[in-house]
Amino acid sequence: MQKILKLILITAIGFQFNPLVNTPVSAQTNQAKFDYFEYKGNDSRFNRKIDSKNEYFNPIVSGFYPDPSICRKGNDYYMVHSTFSYYPGVPILHSTDLVNWTQIGFILNRPSQLKLDGIRLSGGIYAPDIQYNKHNDTFYMITTSVDGIGNFIVKTKDPKQNNWSEPIPLTNVGGIDPSLFFDDDGKAYIIHNDAPEGTPEWNGHRAIWIHDYDTQTDKTFGERKLLLDGGVDRSTKPVWIEGPHIYKVNGKYYLMAAEGGTSVNHSEVILRSDNVKGTYVPYENNPILTQRGMSEPRPDIVTSVGHADLIETPTGEWYAVFLGCRPYEGNHYNTGRETFLLPVKWKDGFPIILDKAIPVPTVVKKKGLTPNSTNYFTGNFTWRDDFELNTLAKEWLLIRPPRGEWWNLKDGNLILNAIPRSIYDVDNPAFIGRRQQHLIFEAETEVQFTPKNSLDLAGLVCYQNEVFNFVFGKTIENNKEVLVLDRSEKERKRIVQIPISDEYLQSPVKLKVTGVNDKYSFFASFDAGNTWQTVAENVDAKNLSTQSAGGFTGVMIGMYASSANVIPALKEVYKDDFQMGVAVSMNHLVGQEAAMIKKHFNSLTAENDMKPVNLLVKGGGYNYKKADRIASFARDNNMKLRGHTLVWHNQTPEWFFLDDNGNPLDSIALYNRMEKYMTDVMTHFKDDVYCWDVVNEALSDKPDEFYRIDSPWYKACKEAFIERAFRTAHRINPNIKLFYNDYNLVQPQKREKAYQLLKRLKEAGVPIHGVGMQGHWSMDITREDIQKSIDMYSSLGLEIQITELDLTVYTTYHGEGVKNQVKETRAWTPELAKQQSDMYKMIFEVFRANRGKISSVTFWGLADNYTWLHNFPVLNRRDYPFVFDTDLNTKQSFWNIVEF
Numbered sequence: 001m002q003k004i005l006k007l008i009l010i011t012a013i014g015f016q017f018n019p020l021v022n023t024p025v026s027a028q029t030n031q032a033k034f035d036y037f038e039y040k041g042n043d044s045r046f047n048r049k050i051d052s053k054n055e056y057f058n059p060i061v062s063g064f065y066p067d068p069s070i071c072r073k074g075n076d077y078y079m080v081h082s083t084f085s086y087y088p089g090v091p092i093l094h095s096t097d098l099v100n101w102t103q104i105g106f107i108l109n110r111p112s113q114l115k116l117d118g119i120r121l122s123g124g125i126y127a128p129d130i131q132y133n134k135h136n137d138t139f140y141m142i143t144t145s146v147d148g149i150g151n152f153i154v155k156t157k158d159p160k161q162n163n164w165s166e167p168i169p170l171t172n173v174g175g176i177d178p179s180l181f182f183d184d185d186g187k188a189y190i191i192h193n194d195a196p197e198g199t200p201e202w203n204g205h206r207a208i209w210i211h212d213y214d215t216q217t218d219k220t221f222g223e224r225k226l227l228l229d230g231g232v233d234r235s236t237k238p239v240w241i242e243g244p245h246i247y248k249v250n251g252k253y254y255l256m257a258a259e260g261g262t263s264v265n266h267s268e269v270i271l272r273s274d275n276v277k278g279t280y281v282p283y284e285n286n287p288i289l290t291q292r293g294m295s296e297p298r299p300d301i302v303t304s305v306g307h308a309d310l311i312e313t314p315t316g317e318w319y320a321v322f323l324g325c326r327p328y329e330g331n332h333y334n335t336g337r338e339t340f341l342l343p344v345k346w347k348d349g350f351p352i353i354l355d356k357a358i359p360v361p362t363v364v365k366k367k368g369l370t371p372n373s374t375n376y377f378t379g380n381f382t383w384r385d386d387f388e389l390n391t392l393a394k395e396w397l398l399i400r401p402p403r404g405e406w407w408n409l410k411d412g413n414l415i416l417n418a419i420p421r422s423i424y425d426v427d428n429p430a431f432i433g434r435r436q437q438h439l440i441f442e443a444e445t446e447v448q449f450t451p452k453n454s455l456d457l458a459g460l461v462c463y464q465n466e467v468f469n470f471v472f473g474k475t476i477e478n479n480k481e482v483l484v485l486d487r488s489e490k491e492r493k494r495i496v497q498i499p500i501s502d503e504y505l506q507s508p509v510k511l512k513v514t515g516v517n518d519k520y521s522f523f524a525s526f527d528a529g530n531t532w533q534t535v536a537e538n539v540d541a542k543n544l545s546t547q548s549a550g551g552f553t554g555v556m557i558g559m560y561a562s563s564a565n566v567i568p569a570l571k572e573v574y575k576d577d578f579q580m581g582v583a584v585s586m587n588h589l590v591g592q593e594a595a596m597i598k599k600h601f602n603s604l605t606a607e608n609d610m611k612p613v614n615l616l617v618k619g620g621g622y623n624y625k626k627a628d629r630i631a632s633f634a635r636d637n638n639m640k641l642r643g644h645t646l647v648w649h650n651q652t653p654e655w656f657f658l659d660d661n662g663n664p665l666d667s668i669a670l671y672n673r674m675e676k677y678m679t680d681v682m683t684h685f686k687d688d689v690y691c692w693d694v695v696n697e698a699l700s701d702k703p704d705e706f707y708r709i710d711s712p713w714y715k716a717c718k719e720a721f722i723e724r725a726f727r728t729a730h731r732i733n734p735n736i737k738l739f740y741n742d743y744n745l746v747q748p749q750k751r752e753k754a755y756q757l758l759k760r761l762k763e764a765g766v767p768i769h770g771v772g773m774q775g776h777w778s779m780d781i782t783r784e785d786i787q788k789s790i791d792m793y794s795s796l797g798l799e800i801q802i803t804e805l806d807l808t809v810y811t812t813y814h815g816e817g818v819k820n821q822v823k824e825t826r827a828w829t830p831e832l833a834k835q836q837s838d839m840y841k842m843i844f845e846v847f848r849a850n851r852g853k854i855s856s857v858t859f860w861g862l863a864d865n866y867t868w869l870h871n872f873p874v875l876n877r878r879d880y881p882f883v884f885d886t887d888l889n890t891k892q893s894f895w896n897i898v899e900f
Contacts, residue, residue, distance in 0.1 A: 030417075032448070034413060037414075037445045042438065043380060043438045053370075054369065055364065055369075058363075059339055060098075060340065061081070061339035065337075066082045066337035066339075067307050068080070068323060069127075069130050071311070072311055073132045078092055078093070080141060084122050084125055085120065085123060086121075086399065087399070088398075089124070089125045091107075092130070098319055099366060100369065100375050108154070115145070115401075117403070118590065118594050119148060122551030126146050126177065138156070138157060141154050150171075151169070151178050152168055153168045175209070177192055177193045181247075187212070193207070193241065204240045205230055206230070207229045208227045208257060228255065228257065238260070241259050252274065253275065256269070256310065264304055267305075268290070269286040285352075288353050289306065289308055289353035291324075302340070303331070305354075305360060307323045310351060324339075333546060333547070333554075335555065343366070387412055392414075397432070398431065399423075401428065402428055403427075417561065418561040419564075420890045421562065423560055425595070431558055435556060442512060448507075449561070451475050455895075457474065457475040457484075457560075458559075458562070459483075459511055460473065460513060461560040462541070462544060465551060465553065467489075467549075468548060469487075469488045470485065470487055471484075474509060480500075482499050483498050485539075495539060498524075509525070510532075512532065513557065521539065522534075522536045569599050570897075571602040577847070580856075581642065583859065584604055584630060596863075602639050604642070605858050608651070609627045610643060610681075610685075612646075612648070612677065613651045614651075616677070643691065645692070645696040646693070646696075647696065647725045648697060650696075657670065664715065671717070674725065691737035691739060695726070698711065698740075699742055701744060701750060706753055727767065739772045740757070740770075740772065741774065741803055743776050745774065746773070746777070746786050747785070751789050754793070758771060770799035770801055772804075773802050774803050775804055775806065776805075776808075777843075790846070807840060807881050828880050840883060840893040862882065863885065865886040867879055869881055
């Protein structure tokens with residue numbers, strides 16, 4: 001019998017656009033089937049009888065709904081909140097009485113509007129501001145994507161249609177927390193937080209600025225103007241003036257902003273002016289809202305209030321929405337920043353939200369309310385989703401916009417693909433969650449899942465962020481299906497693991513979590529809920545509090561499936577063996593790729609941006625911009641940086657080897673140019689680069705040639721340039737490691753040439769410390785060739801680094817091998833994936849066997865989405881040389897080098 005949607009399921013989810021519509025999933029992937037999800041809240045502050053037509057509860061929107069902003073058109077109110085890196089972004093709520101709210105959709109409901117790949121959870125959408133412009137009958141939302149595109153606007157004629165525009169970047173508006181003000185004369189302004197003029201004078205010194213805004217072009221114009229420097233009393237060094245709004249009341253302009261930081265010292269202040277651009281004079285009785293300095297504990301405690309917005313009703317009354325927190329102990333709260341509502345009174349010509357030393361009331365009087373039986377934003381309630389529809393309820397959120405199709409709604413079930421992405425990574429895992437809205441709650445689901453190995457897991461997650469969470473689910477340990485509970489507080493620890501008896505292996509399991517303040521308990525039922533087994537009781541859940549985890553979000557509880565329950569970090573797997581490195585360009589240093597680099601690698605090489613052709617500027621000087629960005633990324637993330645490369649015949653401008661008349665330089669002139677270039681570049685990167693590839697690819701692949709005689713270096717200087725380069729580099733920086741770097745060093749003939757060259761240099765006392773074995777290999781590479789090369793070079797006392805590792809799926813392409821290169825393309829098939837993964841397994845077995853000889857292994861690229869092998873040596877042909885695929889997921893090759 002088809003399940004019946006209970007009354008407590010939100011039924012009003014049929015609107016014109018839902019970003020979480022039903023999408024197909026691959027039948028080849030292991031899947032977890034969830035039958036329902038139920039959430040119950042039972043907070044003591046709501047366990048009292050109120051007159052719902054004339055009274056309301058605070059908070060009016062409970063759980064993680066911070067930074068409220070509100071506007072009105074006629075009798076319709078609209079409110080928005082920050083969502084940071086959750087998707088869809090910025091829920092939009094509607095009400096006609098300011099108390100009973102219904103979510104009508106999301107403003108940022110398309111991935112094109114919300115680029116969050118690789119962005120930290122608290123680094124996405126901050127402090128949206130919603131305004132209605134009566135002059136053009138248009139709604140605007142302005143906000144900041146803090147780690148993304150910065151400040152931008154979207155707009156619509158009708159917010160109920162969920163058809164907001166694509167983001168309109170505001171390139172001239174810096175900082176955060178922008179808001180819009182539309183004056184009576186139709187002029188428009190943007191007000192925002194940014195750095196003050198000059199150098200900030202104290203930590204938290206910020207300022208409020210105003211820009212003119214053209215609603216025809218959606219651009220700012222003219223010069224910005226400073227409205228407020230520091231805060232209302234600069235002598236006290238106020239901190240974090242932010243969240244500004246301007247209002248016009250009775251011909252006066254009011255500038256309202258938050259001050260004191262969004263924690264226990266939070267407050268709201270107000271200033272007044274006769275002109276929209278000031279001068280603004282502070283109210284002498286500021287702040288007009290705060291809870292700082294009040295006695296604790298106190299009943300129904302609310303702290304951290306601020307970030308307010310004012311709204312006038314059609315009948316001339318004023319109200320304020322603002323954020324606040326409900327801690328259960330100290331400053332610990334798991335529910336995030338919530339939204340409260342209070343009437344505003346006017347005194348001395350200024351609005352006052354709450355008199356000083358008065359606690360935020362739980363029950364507030366307001367006449368003429370229209371109770372909503374499906375209001376799941378406040379009070380105690382039970383909410384259930386039986387997944388009967390083809391869209392998800394609006395309560396559900398994903399972590400960042402979806403990459404690929406990994407979920408489906410079918411036959412009354414939510415189906416999640418167990419994809420190779422983990423809840424523990426800055427990624428888009430197969431997780432669908434809703435907010436924890438109460439201090440005392442229950443959440444329950446039922447999951448049908450058969451894990452294939454210890455990397456498969458599906459179940460229930462309580463999520464604050466990637467490193468502070470609980471994972472409660474079904475997996476495999478020691479070839480047995482088990483139920484596990486893992487607690488993460490920077491480090492992941494297993495709280496309990498219980499075996500699943502054979503009679504229940506094919507049965508669904510019900511999972512339940514209950515919370516009372518900072519104590520969570522976990523239960524399981526294998527018999528359809530007839531009996532519940534206590535898995536863990538009163539587990540410390542302070543790890544889920546904002547005080548412990550940091551950031552600005554609250555707890556999400558939801559369903560999760562993964563085939564990479566924990567993706568090991570390459571640098572951690574090999575921390576006792578050698579450095580793990582990757583070659584990068586500027587494009588790698590943002591988004592998901594940046595997150596992967598930070599997780600997996602502790603060494604960087606600039607693929608191209610530190611080569612002479614990219615540093616030298618014809619006519620004099622250098623362009624260090626891109627290389628400096630890579631150096632800064634390495635420094636900021638505690639990574640070592642390899643310098644690549646100083647002396648090379650290729651990717652050095654042709655003019656470098658010519659005089660002013662276009663004639664080749666002689667050896668003396670070329671050595672002078674070499675010395676200047678090396679001195680300038682090595683000095684510039686002295687504090688960042690720990691080793692340099694001094695000379696690159698000087699040996700020939702041809703059987704009858706020793707050196708590459710067509711090199712401009714060789715033509716002018718013969719082989720002496722190699723020794724000269726190393727001695728010059730050592731003189732410039734005697735504390736740096738110096739490497740000779742070349743490809744095909746495992747090929748017998750070239751291996752012998754390299755050995756002889758390196759031996760001569762060592763015997764001549766040349767300061768050379770290591771050899772870079774470029775790992776541009778094909779799948780005919782042998783264990784014996786790699787090992788013999790390592791043995792020969794290390795016998796000279798040289799450090800070995802694998803500098804440019806990639807594994808083409810085609811035949812040998814480097815050097816003379818290009819002549820034999822096949823022209824046809826190859827599809828990426830399971831057979832090819834296995835062949836490559838077996839080869840990677842062998843290669844890293846050799847590397848591990850030579851720990852102590854090998855000090856670093858660097859992949860020449862991050863993932864198959866970008867590699868220099870695309871189009872080389874055959875145009876319009878793609879290659880698949882790495883352990884991460886084109887979608888940045890792990891390949892079997894990855895697992896073959898981390899599991900041993």
